[in-house]
Amino acid sequence: MRQSDATAAPPAPSPPSREQDVARRYKMHLSRGRGKLGEMFGGHVEVASYGAMVRTADGREFLNCGGYGVFLAGACHPRVVAAVERQLRTHPLATRLLLEPKAADAAAALTGVAPAGLERVHFTGSGAEAVETALKLARAHGHRRIVSTAGGFHGKTLGALSATGQPLYRDAFLPLLPDTAHVPYGDAAALREALRPDGSDAAVIVEPVQSEGGVLLPPDGYLKEVSAVCAKSGAFFVLDEVMTGLGRLGHWWGADREAVVPDVLLVGKALSGGVVPVAAAVATARAFAPFDRDPFLHTSTFSAAPLAMAAAEAAIAVVHDEHLVDRSARLGDALLGTLRELTAQHCPHLVRQVRGRGLLLGVEFQDPGLAGEFLLELLAHDVIANHSLNAHAVVRLTPPAVLTGSETARLTEALDSSLLALAARFPGPYPAAGAERN
Numbered sequence: 001m002r003q004s005d006a007t008a009a010p011p012a013p014s015p016p017s018r019e020q021d022v023a024r025r026y027k028m029h030l031s032r033g034r035g036k037l038g039e040m041f042g043g044h045v046e047v048a049s050y051g052a053m054v055r056t057a058d059g060r061e062f063l064n065c066g067g068y069g070v071f072l073a074g075a076c077h078p079r080v081v082a083a084v085e086r087q088l089r090t091h092p093l094a095t096r097l098l099l100e101p102k103a104a105d106a107a108a109a110l111t112g113v114a115p116a117g118l119e120r121v122h123f124t125g126s127g128a129e130a131v132e133t134a135l136k137l138a139r140a141h142g143h144r145r146i147v148s149t150a151g152g153f154h155g156k157t158l159g160a161l162s163a164t165g166q167p168l169y170r171d172a173f174l175p176l177l178p179d180t181a182h183v184p185y186g187d188a189a190a191l192r193e194a195l196r197p198d199g200s201d202a203a204v205i206v207e208p209v210q211s212e213g214g215v216l217l218p219p220d221g222y223l224k225e226v227s228a229v230c231a232k233s234g235a236f237f238v239l240d241e242v243m244t245g246l247g248r249l250g251h252w253w254g255a256d257r258e259a260v261v262p263d264v265l266l267v268g269k270a271l272s273g274g275v276v277p278v279a280a281a282v283a284t285a286r287a288f289a290p291f292d293r294d295p296f297l298h299t300s301t302f303s304a305a306p307l308a309m310a311a312a313e314a315a316i317a318v319v320h321d322e323h324l325v326d327r328s329a330r331l332g333d334a335l336l337g338t339l340r341e342l343t344a345q346h347c348p349h350l351v352r353q354v355r356g357r358g359l360l361l362g363v364e365f366q367d368p369g370l371a372g373e374f375l376l377e378l379l380a381h382d383v384i385a386n387h388s389l390n391a392h393a394v395v396r397l398t399p400p401a402v403l404t405g406s407e408t409a410r411l412t413e414a415l416d417s418s419l420l421a422l423a424a425r426f427p428g429p430y431p432a433a434g435a436e437r438n
Contacts, residue, residue, distance in 0.1 A: 208254020
């Protein structure tokens with residue numbers, strides 16, 4: 001006898017979608033907060049990338065203007081992928097005892113495009129590790145004090161975090177390295193004062209443009225002044241170009257714009273070619289001397305891994321051969337003008353400032369909530385961007401220099417639609433922070 005409908009067993013629940021399952025496993029095994037954040041931004045699951053595009057599990061395609069500056073040459077550039085594939089099939093990791101040619105090739109390629117005088121390289125797996133390398137070189141020379149800038153970002157390992165100028169990330173891990181000071185960014189006089197009466201015990205670390213600090217541009221001549229202050233006081237000068245180097249600013253290096261040569265220059269992000277993580281500290285022979293004397297003074301198992309070296313050498317060749325530095329300058333100027341025009345047209349009451357250099361662009365909103373809304377609107381219009389870790393009211397766009405004309409038009413349309421939607425949701429005048437909003 002068949003059960004009546006009233007007593008029939010309920011239908012089995014539908015299995016979770018791929019997106020739901022990935023979010024569940026993030027929260028179970030990676031980070032509950034990271035899983036929730038992904039859900040807040042739509043729960044999209046990225047499964048493929050090429051050029052300026054990212055494809056999600058549901059077949060949707062996003063224009064990638066995020067990735068924290070990694071994709072200057074786009075994703076899966078065929079020359080970088082081919083170099084990595086060749087290395088993967090032959091010799092992906094090294095013994096660390098014998099000499100290995102790809103490390104020599106990549107180091108020669110990197111010093112070949114670095115500012116003159118920077119001729120020694122220590123490769124790392126991340127920008128923060130490159131910062132640690134520079135701080136250890138400074139220590140090896142007796143520079144035990146660190147002077148960096150408020151709002152600067154240099155990573156979250158303990159040494160790099162000591163230099164990072166953001167209490168939000170520092171306070172939970174205090175005490176960090178001792179004898180660390182942060183001076184206002186762009187203020188060479190404040191740096192000079194911090195180094196008095198004698199800066200010979202100090203290492204100074206700054207960025208050509210503060211990226212995580214909200215795409216802050218210093219006054220013209222700032223880096224030259226910093227270099228002069230360090231030289232006069234005897235301080236060790238570290239220039240952090242992990243985000244800005246290899247063409248992001250429309251110059252090979254921010255250092256080139258003001259013709260400065262630091263003791264150590266840090267590079268990462270674009271050095272990966274968007275394929276294999278890799279970063280480096282590039283130093284003068286004098287600064288690098290402690291590592292020359294003792295090659296075991298600072299080592300890492302995966303430093304200069306052949307697979308990463310293949311990616312780095314190919315990435316440098318792509319930047320050079322495809323004129324990505326010039327393309328960054330031209331495309332960045334055009335996009336900066338577009339952003340300024342659109343924000344002035346649609347929502348001047350919501351935006352404090354639009355600023356940038358090359359393909360490092362920032363839109364500073366009246367408060368972090370608006371920046372979050374803008375990120376969501378961009379996602380709704382199939383564009384990925386990032387907020388700034390040290391300036392939550394600033395949305396950063398770091399598009400690849402390989403954007404095509406149609407992709408640039410697509411980005412412009414998405415910016416136009418997103419800013420227009422934001423203006424419709426928050427008609428002016430925008431209330432002061434903390435005030436009730438409609």
